[in-house]
Amino acid sequence: MINQTVAEYAVFVRTKPKFLPPNKTVCRTHRGKDVLKALSIMAPAADAKLTGLVAATFTPFTTQGDINLPVIGPYIDYLIEQQGVKGIFVNGTTGEGMSLTVAERKVLAEEWCQKAKGKMDRVIVHVGCLSVKESQELARHAAQIGADGISIIAPFFFKPKNPEALREFMKEVAAAAPNLPFYYYQIPALTGVNVQVIDVIQDIEQLIPSFRGVKFTGSDLMDLGQCVSYCRPEWSVLYGVDEHLLAGLAMGVHGAVGSTYNYIGCHVNKLVSAFENGDLVKARTIQFKMQELLSYAMKLGFDVGVNKQLMSELSGLSLGPPRLPLTPCPHAQAELISQKYRSVFL
Structure with a gap:
């Protein structure tokens, strides 16, 4: 049976x-x-296919720039209760992961996993580093603390010169936590590594048995489409460009990871439902609202620091400043974007 x-x-x-x-x-x-x-x-739940919205979480800091763990519990409750988002991607770009020490990343990952237990459907921990040894250390730690998956970006100082070099780097990291689902995180705008994802993932399961998909943060829809077409049944292609989500859905992505889902996830869930139900007019209407908000924010200089302050303004959570070299967002600038959000969505 x-x-x-x-x-x-x-x-x-x-x-x-x-x-x-x-x-x-x-x-x-x-x-x-x-x-x-x-x-x-x-x-186990971690073996199920990853779908739906996943919030790329911000890292809470104190005003002195130290990690602020007590905020994480209320943060998780806010995502679930106010945004209807039950998956998180921690210590990534939005979380300023590359500006954190390995020790800080471990403490944060453990706190996210502990506070999310029994509440969140999935906690994916980004373990990418420039050093393969540090990535392996973080991968092993993620397995020990009960993470539901791990992900890495391509190293971006000494860059892999071809897909084969990148695949070997991924293999070494994944092998440190062989029982955790492994996701490659493509973000060429920040890493400068522009290899085609389809060339990275072809036959990757023979090299990395735990491979379970891609976080695709880019605008190359041909590469995206080839990834979706090639995708194995247990894999997920997760789109990472929030303002292009509807295009990703049309291409057949299985989920999405993004920073704006921290504070507009409830609206984006409606976009997804409209698309699933064939109501493209409604789906486009919500996507255009997202684009209106983000276009306005980009004209004001939208970066992780501004985005973090916007999240603080809209959620009421005290997330603190970003870490250098990012600089704090002036309150007045965040308030303008908050007002734009209210005029567009409320």
Whole structure:
């Protein structure tokens, strides 16, 4: 019975809509519930396909620039209760991960995992470093603290000169935590590593058995489409350009990771639902609102520091300043963007 049920689930995975918002069941029938029950019995949650919105979290700092752990619990509650977002990607670009020490990243990852336990569906920890040894150290630590997956960007000082070099780097990191789902994080605008993702992931499962997908933060829709087309049933292609999400959905992405989902996730969930239901007019309307807000913010100099202050303004959480070389956002600038948000969405 279980083998038959799992087989039915495998067929369903190949034929279901590609993008599932959080809390949306994959099958409305009683049989579908049996499928999910059998799956949960046979495999840990981390082995399930990653879908839906994932918030790229900001790292809370004190006014003195130290990590501020007490904010993380309320932050998680805010994401769940106010934004309907139940997946997080921590210590990444939005979290200023590359500006943190290895020790700080460990403490933060552990706190995120502990506070999210029993509340969040998925906690993905970014473990990318310039040093493969430090990446391996963080990967092992992520496995020890109960993370649901790990991810790395390409090293960006000494850059991999071709897909093969990048794949070898990824292999060494993934091998340090072989039981954790592993995701490659492509963000060429910041790393300067412009290899085609499709060239990186072809036959990657033979090199990295734990490989489970890509966080694709770029505007090359041809490469994105090839990744989706090539994607194995258990893999996820997660789009990372918030203002282009609808295009990503049309290309067939399975989820999305973004900073704006921290504070407009509730609206983006409606965009996803509209797309799933074939209401493109509604989906476009919400996407255009996102673009209006972000276009306005970009004209004012939108960066992680500004984005972090905007999150503080809209959520009421005290996230503190960014860490140098990023500079704090003037309150007046964040307030202008907050007013724009209210005029667009409220």
